Each structure stands twice: as C-alpha cells, then as structure tokens.
Amino acid sequence: MSTRYIEIVDSTLRDGEQTSGVSFVPHEKLMMARMLLRDVNVDRLEVASARVSEGERQAVSMICRYAKQIDRLDSIEVLGFCDGHKSADWIAECGGKVMNLLSKGSLKHCQLQLKKSPEEHFQNIIDEASYAHSKGISVNLYLEDWSNGMKDSPEYVYQMLDTLIATGLIRRFMLPDTLGVLDPIRTMKYIDDMVARYPDVHFDFHSHNDYDLAVANSHAAVSRGVRGLHVTVNGLGERCGNAPLASIQVILKDQIGVMTHINEDKLNAISRLVESYSGIAIAPNQPIIGDNVFTQVAGVHADGDQKGNLYANALIPERFGRRREYALGKNSGRANIMKNLEELGLELTPEQAARVTRRITELGDKKEIVTQEDLPFIVSDVLKHDTPEDKVKLVSYMVSTSYGLKPVAAVKLEINGKLYEEQCSGDGQYDAFVRCIRHIYKNNLGRQFPWLANYTVSIPPGGRTDALVQTVITWEFDGGKIVRTRGLDADQTEAAIKATIKMLNILE
Numbered sequence: 001m002s003t004r005y006i007e008i009v010d011s012t013l014r015d016g017e018q019t020s021g022v023s024f025v026p027h028e029k030l031m032m033a034r035m036l037l038r039d040v041n042v043d044r045l046e047v048a049s050a051r052v053s054e055g056e057r058q059a060v061s062m063i064c065r066y067a068k069q070i071d072r073l074d075s076i077e078v079l080g081f082c083d084g085h086k087s088a089d090w091i092a093e094c095g096g097k098v099m100n101l102l103s104k105g106s107l108k109h110c111q112l113q114l115k116k117s118p119e120e121h122f123q124n125i126i127d128e129a130s131y132a133h134s135k136g137i138s139v140n141l142y143l144e145d146w147s148n149g150m151k152d153s154p155e156y157v158y159q160m161l162d163t164l165i166a167t168g169l170i171r172r173f174m175l176p177d178t179l180g181v182l183d184p185i186r187t188m189k190y191i192d193d194m195v196a197r198y199p200d201v202h203f204d205f206h207s208h209n210d211y212d213l214a215v216a217n218s219h220a221a222v223s224r225g226v227r228g229l230h231v232t233v234n235g236l237g238e239r240c241g242n243a244p245l246a247s248i249q250v251i252l253k254d255q256i257g258v259m260t261h262i263n264e265d266k267l268n269a270i271s272r273l274v275e276s277y278s279g280i281a282i283a284p285n286q287p288i289i290g291d292n293v294f295t296q297v298a299g300v301h302a303d304g305d306q307k308g309n310l311y312a313n314a315l316i317p318e319r320f321g322r323r324r325e326y327a328l329g330k331n332s333g334r335a336n337i338m339k340n341l342e343e344l345g346l347e348l349t350p351e352q353a354a355r356v357t358r359r360i361t362e363l364g365d366k367k368e369i370v371t372q373e374d375l376p377f378i379v380s381d382v383l384k385h386d387t388p389e390d391k392v393k394l395v396s397y398m399v400s401t402s403y404g405l406k407p408v409a410a411v412k413l414e415i416n417g418k419l420y421e422e423q424c425s426g427d428g429q430y431d432a433f434v435r436c437i438r439h440i441y442k443n444n445l446g447r448q449f450p451w452l453a454n455y456t457v458s459i460p461p462g463g464r465t466d467a468l469v470q471t472v473i474t475w476e477f478d479g480g481k482i483v484r485t486r487g488l489d490a491d492q493t494e495a496a497i498k499a500t501i502k503m504l505n506i507l508e
Contacts, residue, residue: 105143
C-alpha cells in the first residue's frame with residue numbers, strides 16, 4: 001500500500017496578512033518565503049493578492065525570482081480575480097506561474113454580490129482561466145463561501161464543478177469555509193459528497209477558526225479524502241485566523257497517519273520569525289510552539305519523567321528543535337527542582353534540596369516567577385554557607401538623562417574580587433549601562449559579552465500602579481546558547497540591571 005501524502009499550502013503571506021494590524025514589507029515576505037520553501041519545505045506558498053499595491057508587486061517578483069533559482073517556481077501561488085485578465089497579466093509580469101482564481105462557491109454570493117446568473121459567472125471563470133493558460137499560468141479555483149454553498153445551494157456547487165471540470169482548465173478546486181461556520185461532522189459530510197461525486201478531482205480544504213474548529217475541521221476533511229490543506233504560521237488570518245501550520249502537521253502525522261514534506265524541526269524557527277515580523281505574540285500555551293507547552297509544572301510529572309517518561313507523549317520537544325523544561329513554583333515539588341539543579345550541574349543533599357524547595361514554594365505563594373536562572377541565587381540565599389558568593393557584584397552605578405543630551409552611565413563592577421570602572425553614553429539609560437559592562441569585559445578582560453536577543457517589560461499579575469516591574473531579558477551566547485534572566489524592581493532600569501547582573505554571574 002502506497003503512503004498517502006497531503007499537500008501543505010501555506011497562506012501566511014496572503015491570508016495571514018489579513019490579520020488586523022499586520023502588514024509585511026517586501027523583504028520580510030522574501031525572508032519568510034525563503035524559510036518556508038527551503039527550510040520548512042511547504043509544498044505550495046500563496047504569497048499575495050494580485051494588483052493590491054506596488055509593494056506587493058515588488059514582493060511577488062522577488063519571491064518568484066528566488067523560487068526559480070531553487071526550481072520551486074511552480075510552488076508560488078497568487079490570488080487572482082475575474083477582472084478582465086488584469087490579474088493574469090499582473091502575475092505574469094511578476095514572473096508567477098500559478099493563479100488561485102477566486103470564484104463564488106454559493107448561489108447567494110453569485111447572485112447578491114456579483115449580481116450574475118450562475119451561467120454568466122461560470123463563463124467569466126472559463127474566460128479568465130483560458131487567458132491565464134495562454135500566458136503560461138496554471139489555475140486553481142477558490143470556491144468562496146463553499147461551506148454555505150453546500151448548506152444552502154449544493155446544486156449550484158455541483159453545476160459549477162460539472163461545468164468547469166469538463167473544460168480541463170482547473171488544476172485544483174479549493175474549498176474554503178470562508179466564514180468559519182463548519183463543524184467536523186458537517187465537514188465530513190460535505191467532503192464525502194464532493195469526493196464521491198468527483199473522485200478524480202484534487203480538492204484543497206481552507207479553514208477559518210471562528211468557532212475554534214479550524215484544526216478539527218481540517219482533520220475531518222483529510223479523513224474524508226481532500227488532498228491539500230491550507231494553513232498559516234501561528235494561525236494568522238482574518239478575524240480568528242486560520243489553521244496553524246504546526247498543529248496541522250502534528251495531527252496529520254500522529255492522529256491520521258498521513259505524510260507531509262514538512263521539516264518539523266524548523267517549525268519553531270518559522271513561528272518565531274513570523275512572530276517578529278507580524279508583531280503578533282505567540283500565546284504561551286499555543287500547541288507545539290508556545291513557550292509553556294514543553295514545561296512541566298507539577299512535581300509529580302517531573303518525578304514520572306525520571307521514572308520512565310511516564311508523562312511524555314509523541315510530542316517530544318526535540319522533534320521540534322526544542323527541549324523540555326521544568327517550572328519552578330509552589331506546585332513544583334522536589335523532582336522539578338532536582339531536574340533543574342541537574343541541568344545546571346548543581347548537587348544538593350536531600351536536606352538542602354528540602355530547604356530550597358520550601359523557599360521556592362514560599363515565592364510561589366507570593367506569585368513570584370522563579371526561573372532556572374534564578375535557582376543558583378535561591379540556593380545561595382538559602383544555603384549561604386554551602387555555596388560561593390556571587391563572583392560579579394555591582395558595587396555602584398549612576399545613570400542620568402537630560403533633555404537634548406544622550407543618557408550617561410558610570411559603573412563600578414567587582415569581578416572575582418577585582419574592581420573595574422567605566423563611563424559611557426547610550427541611546428537610553430539601560431543602553432548606557434550595558435555599554436559600560438561591555439567595555440569592561442572587552443577592554444579589561446578581553447572577553448566576549450553575550451548579545452541581547454529580546455527584552456520585555458511587564459507588571460506581574462495582580463499588580464497595581466505601585467507594582468513592581470518585571471524585566472525579562474533573553475541573551476544569546478556564542479554557539480547559540482540562550483539564557484533568560486529576570487529582574488524585579490519598582491524601577492524599570494533597576495529591574496533590567498538586576499537581570500543583567502544575574503546573567504553575568506551565570507556567565508562566570
């Protein structure tokens with residue numbers, strides 16, 4: 001029996017860009033397209049709508065040039081319209097070879113929006129597809145509002161398919177749940193009807209997430225015979241978004257047993273790139289790609305992992321280029337703490353571990369966040385006589401800012417018992433402080449200082465106007481090692497400085 005493959009059609013650059021507040025510039029589209037084609041290895045990539053703007057023309061042209069260089073030009077698709085051949089000409093001028101032509105998949109849309117009879121609309125589609133073929137462009141067809149068409153006017157849908165299949169002009173028919181109204185049971189029924197009537201036709205399914213069923217409906221569609229699924233990275237899309245690429249990949253492989261060409265270990269990287277360019281943060285509990293999804297909180301889970309991976313499933317973090325973490329808080333228990341200590345190379349006696357566990361539980365009761373990077377400092381605080389003092393101490397510092405002048409910082413730092421001083425200006429108070437530290441490490445110690453990869457500021461849950469400020473800084477070391485440190489203080493700059501001193505002690 002041959003292996004069944006499902007085509008993955010990524011529409012992040014077209015449908016995903018319809019997310020409110022999201023607009024990609026041409027070079028961002030090119031960078032995402034390169035990663036999706038070369039690294040993630042999606043089968044097809046819908047990159048734009050025709051004739052939207054000059055920026056879109058530039059982006060599509062760049063992507064088509066790149067795709068041609070790697071022999072993937074047939075994977076690049078552009079949404080087109082029945083517009084007197086203007087879309088087809090636009091796509092051809094950009095170097096494209098595939099048009100996803102938009103048609104009306106329900107009688108209501110055909111009559112009320114286009115104000116045309118079905119026969120008139122079908123002839124418009126035939127004219128556009130014929131012209132596209134004359135320009136060397138193949139055509140896939142979107143049946144917009146198809147889900148409502150199957151509910152309210154199935155004979156119209158069948159009439160369209162009967163008419164267009166006979167022409168041989170349409171390569172794939174794409175079935176969107178445009179308004180996100182389907183559930184898995186109706187999805188299976190409608191797809192059953194389509195596949196039974198047209199067994200040799202290639203159908204794609206394009207879901208929307210208005211009822212939080214985009215992934216479930218995609219699962220149902222594949223189980224009933226569609227050959228392609230439309231997705232977006234991080235589930236971007238209009239209103240509630242589309243089916244997320246990462247979630248679709250794992251249900252196809254693990255739940256249905258069909259294959260794709262997706263490189264799973266690149267899913268996290270593409271999600272972070274799209275997060276950066278879109279400005280839409282990934283929810284911490286987003287399956288596969290969220291910050292928290294491979295973090296065990298309950299101590300009993302960590303204990304089970306130590307005794308034969310009792311709490312593991314097929315979604316192991318290494319599969320996606322990640323690793324499992326063990327959260328520290330009031331529910332952690334000794335097993336979680338020992339896991340974190342083990343990763344840090346710290347060894348404690350049972351009595352010492354019990355004391356550290358009690359301290360972390362106390363912090364958790366106060367809703368304070370405890371990270372693995374905090375653990376050595378908690379250990380030091382609890383077991384002062386058993387662990388060495390900090391090797392890096394901030395003896396004193398001064399930061400100042402004045403209107404019209406760059407902020408200035410003066411820092412006195414003690415490293416392994418020796419004092420160092422530095423003064424610098426910067427683009428902000430914290431930037432000036434970091435420049436001082438950087439100069440000390442480079443000029444006095446001849447050592448490389450890690451790069452600041454990310455910087456976030458928040459008020460901890462339950463905070464009021466007088467709340468402490470939490471600063472989380474992500475540092476990237478040579479070799480790709482990532483360390484996150486947190487600082488908590490009433491002053492934002494002071495919180496960032498505390499996080500920096502924590503990092504320096506980890507570095508030492």
